Amino acid sequence: MALVTMKRLFDHAMKEKYTVGAYNVFNLDTLVAVLQAAEKEDSPVIVQLSMGSRKYQPYFETFVRCVKLYAEAVHVPVGLNHDHCKTVENAKEAIDYGIPSVMFDGSHLPFEENVASTREIVRYAHECGAWVEAELGKMAGFEDEVFAESTQFTDPHQAAEFIRLTGCDSLAVSVGTSHGGVAGDSSLKLHFDVLEAIRSAIPESYPLVLHGAASVPEELVRAINAQGAHVPQMRNCTEADISASAAYGVVKANMDVDNHLCYSAAIRQKLGEITEKYDPRMYLKPAREAFETEVRHKMKNVSQSSGKNWLKENAE
Template sequence: MVVKREEIQKLFREAADKGIAVPHFNHSDFWDMSFIVEAAEEQGAPVIIACLPKVIDAIGIEKLGTVAKVVMEKSSIPIVYHLDHCHSVDTCLKAVDHGYNSVMIDAADLPLEENIKAVKKVVDYAHAKGVHVEAEIGQIKSAGEEGYTVESELAALEDAKRLAEETGVDALAVSIGSEHGFYQHTPKLDYALLEKIHGVIRVPLVLHGGSGIPREMVRKAIQKGIRKVNVGTQIRYTYIKTLGETIQNMGAGTHTADIMEAVKIPVKETLKEWIVTCRGEANNGWK
């Protein structure tokens, strides 16, 4: 089913009431998009399917939005299609016009005033069309990025509060020590900072860089106020690794559909593990 901003906000309110999080999975093409939908429907769990601007450049924003709209309409559960980590205001506005029901304007690398200005422009346009908006405060970098230290990028509490209040944004990604990509060291999350932000920010908080964070750490972050958990690298890695192994085992002459039927098994297992992590082992969530 296609959901608008109000229904997405309701999902987050339900997640807050139950002490769980909405799982967010990045996809790379239409095959892994279908894997995500299958896993979500089998688990009875609403999910956010997201693409990066890189995927838009490769496939096209109109094609992605059109296919996602069909997927959402045919799904028995709420599916959100989200543009992730977009640095361009114009691309965010195009996504709104092409069927995305959620967009993330990532202007966290700009000075606070410019970040607020960019987010406000997207919020004003998107909200008028019933589209949910996420922003970021405190830069969430990639693992191993030169010059990056966790301590230097932690979200500033007052900056987060100001951005949320002045823009009317619907969700906020906060830098509390997580990193994009597989970790080259033991992940360390600043739970004290998370609790402080959660205490003063009234919009749902988002944990980026879920891949590689131990499940118990993710669960603790959810308990401390995280309402959406983003996972991308682990999904893509499982997909590509299994694809390569399957082609080698079955042969390049095998039909693509038969190869993908085998590939989706481990990918869906990974997806389901994350769905369980977000809703809790005791299934204190959907279904």
């Protein structure tokens, strides 16, 4: 099946009150892991690329075509988004590469500059038939080499004004999650009062997005550290909080860190077991399977998207 639009993905998610998980991929193995997870869970999914994957992939435009080709091989709804474009030029380049949805992160800019840059991207994107996700409010943590020390919640009335002024198609809001988690002794809390106020201030069917929706559970950090890593334990919102956000019109949740923890832990473990072997497939396959298993867990237990394959419903 060819890629589907964000509008189709989000309309169904809004109606059925679930979120579509968005998972960053950087090579064919991680792409296959996400697509196989979606097929096995009969779930819609969003494949995400990033500025980091652009740096990692020397033939990035060809990789974009590969993503589209692989999406044709599966029988679930698949969307494609470029996450966290840092500049107007980044976003326009992504659209020119053939990516049908781009996310521009102007959250670090003053409100007026964020509006102006987002509006320029929206104008260009809509002329090309592309979707634009924007961001308002600051989240603590690192994202593609950009660091925010503290969280600044999205102002509900400012969100309504931002949507009106820019015409962006969906909005990532800051309501308590963080990029990669923050140091602390207990989980962060999703501020449902802020989320509800945002929901009340904007059009009823307008799609909202959560970034930093990976929960960074202790067992995943322990698992990778048991293989010789020294990853600090970070804290983020719980899976239960992320799941509950769907009731407020959150239709997309970016979940990345947990997948990377599983992928890297599996490689470390397998390399320790096959010290006399040198075939990369012997450790890359378990890593891909670990990535897939974690994505399946998110679909079943966090986004609640398992079994929501509306392509199958339409066929019937």
